[in-house]
Amino acid sequence: xxxxxxxxxTRPKVETRKRxxxxxxxxxxxxxxxxxxxxxxxxxxxxxxxxxxxxxxxGISAGATEVRIRDLKVGVVxxxxxxxxxAAVEVKVRLDKDIVGYVDEDxxxxxxxxxxxxxxxxxxxxxxxxxxxxxxxxxxxGEFKDRFTALTVPPLASVGEEGTRIVLRARAGGQLAAxxxxxxxxxxxxxxxQPELSKTGNTVTMEAxxxxxxxxxxxxxxxxxxxxxxxxxxGAQGLALKVDSLAALIEGGVTFGEPVTGGQLVxxxxxxxxxxxxxxxxxxxxxxxxxxxxxxxxLLDGDINGLNLDxxxxxxxxxxxxxxxLVGVAVExxxxxxxxxxxxxxxxxxxxxxxRDQTADEAIAQLKTRVANGLRARxxxxxxxxxxxxLELVRLPEQPTAEITQGEDGRLYLPTAPTAEVxxxxxxxxxxARLSGLPIEELMAAATDALGNVSRLTTTADGLLxxxxxxxxxLTLDKTLGEMRTLVEAIRNGGAIDNLNATLQSADSAxxxxxxxxxxxxxxxARLNTAAGNLEAVIAGYGDQSRLYxxxxxVLGDFxxxxxxxxxxxxxxxxxPSSLIRGR
Amino acid sequence: xxxxxxxxxxxxxxxxxxxxxxxxxxxRCDSPLASRDTASLQHVxxxxxxxxxxxxxxxxxxMLRTTQxxxxxxxxxxxxxxxxxxxxxxxxxxxVFIASxxxxxxxxxxxxxxxxxxxxxxxxxxxxxxxxxxxxxxxxRWSMIDVFVVAILVALVQFDVLASIQPGFAAACFALSVVFxxxxxxxxxxxxxxxxxxxxxxxxx
Numbered sequence: 001x002x003x004x005x006x007x008x009x010t011r012p013k014v015e016t017r018k019r020x021x022x023x024x025x026x027x028x029x030x031x032x033x034x035x036x037x038x039x040x041x042x043x044x045x046x047x048x049x050x051x052x053x054x055x056x057x058x059g060i061s062a063g064a065t066e067v068r069i070r071d072l073k074v075g076v077v078x079x080x081x082x083x084x085x086x087a088a089v090e091v092k093v094r095l096d097k098d099i100v101g102y103v104d105e106d107x108x109x110x111x112x113x114x115x116x117x118x119x120x121x122x123x124x125x126x127x128x129x130x131x132x133x134x135x136x137x138x139x140x141x142g143e144f145k146d147r148f149t150a151l152t153v154p155p156l157a158s159v160g161e162e163g164t165r166i167v168l169r170a171r172a173g174g175q176l177a178a179x180x181x182x183x184x185x186x187x188x189x190x191x192x193x194q195p196e197l198s199k200t201g202n203t204v205t206m207e208a209x210x211x212x213x214x215x216x217x218x219x220x221x222x223x224x225x226x227x228x229x230x231x232x233x234x235g236a237q238g239l240a241l242k243v244d245s246l247a248a249l250i251e252g253g254v255t256f257g258e259p260v261t262g263g264q265l266v267x268x269x270x271x272x273x274x275x276x277x278x279x280x281x282x283x284x285x286x287x288x289x290x291x292x293x294x295x296x297x298x299l300l301d302g303d304i305n306g307l308n309l310d311x312x313x314x315x316x317x318x319x320x321x322x323x324x325x326l327v328g329v330a331v332e333x334x335x336x337x338x339x340x341x342x343x344x345x346x347x348x349x350x351x352x353x354x355x356r357d358q359t360a361d362e363a364i365a366q367l368k369t370r371v372a373n374g375l376r377a378r379x380x381x382x383x384x385x386x387x388x389x390x391l392e393l394v395r396l397p398e399q400p401t402a403e404i405t406q407g408e409d410g411r412l413y414l415p416t417a418p419t420a421e422v423x424x425x426x427x428x429x430x431x432x433a434r435l436s437g438l439p440i441e442e443l444m445a446a447a448t449d450a451l452g453n454v455s456r457l458t459t460t461a462d463g464l465l466x467x468x469x470x471x472x473x474x475l476t477l478d479k480t481l482g483e484m485r486t487l488v489e490a491i492r493n494g495g496a497i498d499n500l501n502a503t504l505q506s507a508d509s510a511x512x513x514x515x516x517x518x519x520x521x522x523x524x525x526a527r528l529n530t531a532a533g534n535l536e537a538v539i540a541g542y543g544d545q546s547r548l549y550x551x552x553x554x555v556l557g558d559f560x561x562x563x564x565x566x567x568x569x570x571x572x573x574x575x576x577p578s579s580l581i582r583g584r
Numbered sequence: 585x586x587x588x589x590x591x592x593x594x595x596x597x598x599x600x601x602x603x604x605x606x607x608x609x610x611x612r613c614d615s616p617l618a619s620r621d622t623a624s625l626q627h628v629x630x631x632x633x634x635x636x637x638x639x640x641x642x643x644x645x646x647m648l649r650t651t652q653x654x655x656x657x658x659x660x661x662x663x664x665x666x667x668x669x670x671x672x673x674x675x676x677x678x679x680v681f682i683a684s685x686x687x688x689x690x691x692x693x694x695x696x697x698x699x700x701x702x703x704x705x706x707x708x709x710x711x712x713x714x715x716x717x718x719x720x721x722x723x724x725r726w727s728m729i730d731v732f733v734v735a736i737l738v739a740l741v742q743f744d745v746l747a748s749i750q751p752g753f754a755a756a757c758f759a760l761s762v763v764f765x766x767x768x769x770x771x772x773x774x775x776x777x778x779x780x781x782x783x784x785x786x787x788x789x
Contacts, residue, residue: 022626024771027764028633035637038753064657 047075047095052109052133054150057089059113059131067093067109067133074099074135093133104142109135110151153178156193156209164215166266168192168224168254169205170274171309176226176252182208183227183255189214192254202309202325205271208254218256219263223281224274227255257281293321293346294363296404297411298377298391299331300341306389307379313345314380315393321347323391344411345377345391352393364412368404373397376417453558587778594618597773627771628699635764636692642757647734649750660754661685661730683729684758691727691765694720695772702776713777717769724766731759 057080059065067075075095083090095103112134115122136155157163170176182190193207210218254274259282275281300307313321325344332338349363367375376399380392394417402415588595594603594617596610603610607617646658659667661684668677694716701713734755741749 022623022630024627024630028630028637031634031637031760031764035641038641 045097047097048100048103048144048146049078050093050095050103050146050148052091052093052148052150053083054089054091054111055152056111057091058111060089060091060111060133061130065091065130065132067095067135068112069099069135069137077133091133100144101141102137102139104137104140104145106142107135107137107145107148108151108155109133109148110154112154153194156191156207161209162212163190164210164212164218164266165268166208166210166218167205167269167271168208168274169203169271170195170226170254171203171276176204176206176254176274178206180253182210183253184214184217184257187214192252200325200327216265217258218266218270219258220266220270221260221263222256222258222266222272223284224254224256224272225278225281226274226276227253293348294352294360294367295324295344295346295412296367296414297342297344297407298414298416299329300343300379300416304341304379304389307341307343307391311390313347313377313391313393314382315352318351320351320393321345342411343391345414364404367414370395371402371404371415374399375414376402377414378417379419453561587775589775595775624771624773624776625699625703628695628768631764631768631771632692632695632699635688635761635768638757638764639688639692639761642754642761645754645757646752647730647754647758648737649752651748651750652746658752661758680730680733683727687723687727688761688765691720691723691769695765695768698772698777710777714774717772717774717777720769724762724769727762727765728759731755731762 054060060077060080062077062080065077066073067077073096075093077091078094079092081090081092082088110133111131113131114124133150134154156165168176176192176195178192178194180192181188182192190208190210193209195204195206197204255278256272257278273284275284307323307326309323309326311323312319313323322345323343324346325342327342327344328339329342330338331340352363352367354363354366374395374397376394376396378392378394380390380394382388382390393414396417399415399417404415405413407413588602592605594605594607595601596603596613596615596617598615599610599613601610601612603617609616643661645660647661647664648659650657650659661680665677665681665685668674668680698713698716698720734751737749738751741747
């Protein structure tokens with residue numbers, strides 16, 4: 001077949017009419033529909049984007065780092081960058097949609113990293129999985145917030161943990177660290193938050209969280225004390241070493257107890273002081289019930305050595321308060337030494353004899369009346385050697401009139417009186433004076449008399465031994481006399497007498513020597529008695545009327561008196577050794 | 585060159601049997617017959633658009649979700665390529681990039697180019713067009729490399745907590761996109777390439 005043969009052949013008509021819309025077009029429509037649905041669904045499922053400001057972006061990576069609540073993922077970091085000025089790191093977090101309602105003002109975020117502390121290892125999962133951002137908020141829906149600053153330390157209580165938040169106030173420079181345990185009876189019942197230095201720099205306050213149900217033990221009578229480290233106690237029972245817990249040793253910690261029962265339950269935010277030792281805490285509890293306190297100040301000239309925080313304030317010999325703060329202040333009064341020491345006192349009205357039910361103002365008014373009657377504050381001393389500096393509130397009517405003044409800083413200033421004159425009877429000089437006042441001369445005279453008697457007795461005894469009738473003395477008496485001679489020798493030459501002599505002649509070592517002499521006195525007196533007994537036996541061997549009998553009788557009487565005088569000396573020293581010191 | 589059309593006959597596109605011009609279906613295989621399937625361009629466009637649409641989520645969504653000891657990572661196609669480059673596996677990165685980006689995108693462009701060209705009258709280089717068409721047809725079946733990789737990885741790496749790999753949403757999208765572009769290429773009636781180059785030969789009687 002050639003084309004020429006088929007000239008009649010008509011080519012099949014190519015249909016050029018527009019065919020109806022092909023069904024295949026449904027496919028792209030379907031694809032668009034599905035894509036649109038997926039996109040919409042995805043967008044709809046997207047939670048809010050929030051910004052968290054962190055100090056450091058260590059370990060955070062966009063798209064991988066999670067935000068977790070109770071270890072469940074609730075969001076993912078989408079982006080990480082710097083905040084304005086590169087001062088911090090800003091992390092954008094896409095949260096799940098179903099938790100949006102809870103992301104309000106009280107939401108907290110913090111970075112969880114592996115940590116090795118004295119109490120164990122936390123966040124170990126983050127070693128493998130990388131860090132994550134932990135979140136915490138209450139289960140109450142609130143107004144949405146989209147910008148947060150991450151906490152530098154984990155919050156005290158995680159969501160759902162029940163308990164009581166309190167504030168602990170401790171002396172600055174303590175061992176307490178954030179996360180340290182709160183113990184009671186050796187159990188860990190709470191945690192300590194981040195310590196913050198107060199404005200004055202003297203105290204440190206920190207939040208603490210006591211878990212339920214232990215928080216029921218917190219009352220107004222509860223006292224906290226430092227459980228950090230070791231307490232070493234040297235007492236009658238020997239050496240006592242106490243460690244509250246190993247963790248507390250390393251991290252610090254506080255423990256609490258209720259030395260006095262019957263306190264009222266406290267609510268969140270109650271402020272407790274942390275005492276350095278348990279003893280201090282207990283003492284404070286027993287001396288409690290002094291609130292509310294009156295806060296007054298005094299201005300002191302010059303350097304007051306030994307005055308520090310917690311220095312006692314005494315009023316008529318009882319503790320009426322303590323020093324709450326010491327600040328050097330400049331006073332513009334034209335004097336050459338413008339710097340004064342401002343001492344803030346915390347006084348308890350009840351200890352000042354004011355009524356408990358008074359308001360602070362009323363108490364101040366009463367205090368003003370007393371000041372008008374001569375009440376003054378002054379620096380005093382107490383203790384055996386006057387070595388402890390205290391502040392005294394004393395009534396000194398002869399002082400020029402003064403009144404409570406209010407300073408520019410709003411503080412009330414008590415008028416002061418010059419430092420009390422040192423009592424001549426106090427201090428080391430006083431002790432020496434008291435010692436020298438002792439009736440040592442009389443004692444020595446009495447002792448010399450006694451010794452004289454003993455000498456006479458010895459002479460008589462010698463005469464007795466050399467007398468003609470010696471061979472007539474039975475052997476037993478001979479023996480007894482021999483013993484007696486030894487005894488007398490012992491009394492004459494023996495350490496006891498020398499000791500006593502030395503004691504009485506030396507005023508310097510008076511106390512110590514008298515003590516040892518007193519110890520040997522009973523023995524001496526017992527020996528004298530024995531000697532007397534022996535003599536009696538000798539005498540019994542002679543006739544009633546002999547001269548020897550009379551002599552011996554007298555010696556015996558001397559002996560008995562001497563023994564008695566020694567005994568009474570020993571007794572009086574024994575009963576009242578302080579009489580040597582006090583002189584009465 | 586002589587075509588069936590020149591002889592007033594129809595060719596079946598399925599089995600190649602010649603038929604009378606009046607026939608509406610093949611006697612041997614019962615396929616619908618048409619001298620030139622001008623509707624095929626519609627099919628081409630439709631599948632192409634579908635493939636294009638579905639290619640978007642295939643790139644936006646993660647292809648793989650790799651979980652390694654608590655840490656899970658999702659990677660998209662391009663992200664995976666970047667990761668591979670960072671790890672220094674340039675060759676593998678190149679293969680993945682070519683298979684999942686260059687080839688699909690090239691296919692879209694080539695198919696669209698062919699379809700646009702064929703719907704417009706005027707002389708064309710038939711040989712070049714045909715080579716393009718053949719290339720698209722041939723390459724189509726090799727575009728599934730990504731999907732194969734995912735399927736193999738998912739099957740091999742399942743060690744529970746330690747490491748596991750899950751296919752992402754993009755894997756399904758990518759597979760669909762490949763399927764759609766293959767259908768698009770197949771919908772072409774290559775006879776139209778010849779007609780377009782048949783100088784002076786009118787398509788209509």
